[in-house]
Amino acid sequence: MRTFRGGLLLGLAVAVLVGAAAITYERYDTRTLKRTIRRGEVFCGVNTGLPGFSIPDDKGNWTGFDVDFCRAVAAAIFDDPKRAKFIPLDANERFKELQSRKVDILSRNSTWSMSREENYDLYFPAVAYYDGQGFMLPRARNIDSALDLNNSKVCVQEATTTQLNLADYFRANNMKIEEMKFAKLDEVFKAYESGKCDTFTADVSQLYALRLNLSKPDDHVILPDVISKEPLAPVVRQRDDDWMMIVKWTLYAMINAEELGVTSQNIDEALKSKKPDVMRLVGTEGSYGEDLGLTKDWAVRIIRHVGNYGEVYDRNVGAGSKLHIPRGLNQLWSAGGIQYAPPIR
Amino acid sequence: MQFTGSAGMPMGERFAMRRLRHLIWMMIAAVGLMLSASHSHAQQPDADQPGLLADDSFELDPEFRKQVVFYRTTEPPGTIIISTAERHLYLIQPGGRAIRYGIGVGRDGFQWQGLLNITNKKEWPDWTPPPEMIARQPYLPRFMAGGPGNPLGARAMYLGTTVYRIHGTNRPDTIGTKVSSGCFRLVNADVSDLYDHVPVGTKVVVRQKPEL
Numbered sequence: 301m302r303t304f305r306g307g308l309l310l311g312l313a314v315a316v317l318v319g320a321a322a323i324t325y326e327r328y329d330t331r332t333l334k335r336t337i338r339r340g341e342v343f344c345g346v347n348t349g350l351p352g353f354s355i356p357d358d359k360g361n362w363t364g365f366d367v368d369f370c371r372a373v374a375a376a377i378f379d380d381p382k383r384a385k386f387i388p389l390d391a392n393e394r395f396k397e398l399q400s401r402k403v404d405i406l407s408r409n410s411t412w413s414m415s416r417e418e419n420y421d422l423y424f425p426a427v428a429y430y431d432g433q434g435f436m437l438p439r440a441r442n443i444d445s446a447l448d449l450n451n452s453k454v455c456v457q458e459a460t461t462t463q464l465n466l467a468d469y470f471r472a473n474n475m476k477i478e479e480m481k482f483a484k485l486d487e488v489f490k491a492y493e494s495g496k497c498d499t500f501t502a503d504v505s506q507l508y509a510l511r512l513n514l515s516k517p518d519d520h521v522i523l524p525d526v527i528s529k530e531p532l533a534p535v536v537r538q539r540d541d542d543w544m545m546i547v548k549w550t551l552y553a554m555i556n557a558e559e560l561g562v563t564s565q566n567i568d569e570a571l572k573s574k575k576p577d578v579m580r581l582v583g584t585e586g587s588y589g590e591d592l593g594l595t596k597d598w599a600v601r602i603i604r605h606v607g608n609y610g611e612v613y614d615r616n617v618g619a620g621s622k623l624h625i626p627r628g629l630n631q632l633w634s635a636g637g638i639q640y641a642p643p644i645r
Numbered sequence: 646m647q648f649t650g651s652a653g654m655p656m657g658e659r660f661a662m663r664r665l666r667h668l669i670w671m672m673i674a675a676v677g678l679m680l681s682a683s684h685s686h687a688q689q690p691d692a693d694q695p696g697l698l699a700d701d702s703f704e705l706d707p708e709f710r711k712q713v714v715f716y717r718t719t720e721p722p723g724t725i726i727i728s729t730a731e732r733h734l735y736l737i738q739p740g741g742r743a744i745r746y747g748i749g750v751g752r753d754g755f756q757w758q759g760l761l762n763i764t765n766k767k768e769w770p771d772w773t774p775p776p777e778m779i780a781r782q783p784y785l786p787r788f789m790a791g792g793p794g795n796p797l798g799a800r801a802m803y804l805g806t807t808v809y810r811i812h813g814t815n816r817p818d819t820i821g822t823k824v825s826s827g828c829f830r831l832v833n834a835d836v837s838d839l840y841d842h843v844p845v846g847t848k849v850v851v852r853q854k855p856e857l
Binding site: 444445518521523524525526559560561562566569570573575578618619624626628629631633635636637638 | 706707708712713714715716717718726728730731735740742743745852854855856857
């Protein structure tokens, strides 16, 4: 009797364990790196088409800031940026697709917010791009501060956080505005283009992209003021810390490289450097890459194939691109911005 | 800045004039280059073209046009911060912003960093290339009176007791490049604008890109 009861208990315990393990497996995935290596490719969820961030050409070649970040992760793992496969995802399906393991990483201009981490069991490892709401207006108005926009007619998309931020900002500064609301972004754009409003508010990166579609882009300016927080970040699943670490430190390696002056052009020279910070970055000192589950030269691979943060920024959205977005918040903390990476040490 | 010596001339003639002057100075520069080459330490021909009239219609790359940008710093408003690597000069404004101008900087080996003050300001400055510059570029004039053909351009702001200046240029096409002997050049319209904003005593921070 006693042994029967013991057996029953043991069996029950095993069943509970197996069940719990199964549920845990279903909810949490801790093998992304292993699966990625076995598959030989990183699956990246990207925007279906957003100039400067991720957009395919007619031959299916992807370019953009988000695309390059994913290539950097592939380069760190495989020493080959081509081992990144881009899977375009719509805004409303993106988090579900990541959760259901269709992609390894979401690099899709997604704003980091608390509810997104909570509701989908996701994690935003680090801010890749500080976006935020701004204003575009005709250059001829000769205004260079949002505080000079009192009594303006402002074109804005209806029922968005953009509209709420706009109202908050002007209330906080005791200024009056007239909202010109439209349901769709291209209606807002058309209204601004035809001169129905004095200024157009949307996220700054969006304003720079939309400006290209105006007949004379140069006749319009985007103010340096940013009135909301839209920190864009890559996204991974929670509880796969090894994978999260790789994604996080890929970005930080790129930012640190820029701060240390290491570029895709001088990377071979950097390998000979005797400066401790540079030596730790390029792996001539320490075993930081191996501790990530990669190789000593993980950061060299990223920088050689994709470039440092500044190179990626300039090529896709900055001075070397059509968008010409000034570095602004995304400049290094030591050069007027807020981009800051913890040290590799 | 419409202060050009040939402002009254018809376009074609003005252009021909400029071409001719250009040609003459190119020849002088070439002779100078041969001379300096014969001294066995061949120098890169400098971008200085004394006598060339600034092309005021030159369009700067958007990256180097004057604009107000976000800039976070602990330096007080009114400070000038120069980023050699970026080829930008920031005039710090209140509220986390700055007026940003495009600049030309020193060529490799002629860049520097430090903290200085503006010690003197001059409109349409005369140019007396320092002896070390003459030694490197013997074809340069020993003295040149201020004016539109002067490589120092419309304005100059002296940095500390150094030979370096923030100045204008008669070569707007060199903005965004590294060509000078350590000075910082802006197009004449920008340098005049900056000049009106900054008094003698203004703090100037010069930052260089990090060394490997």
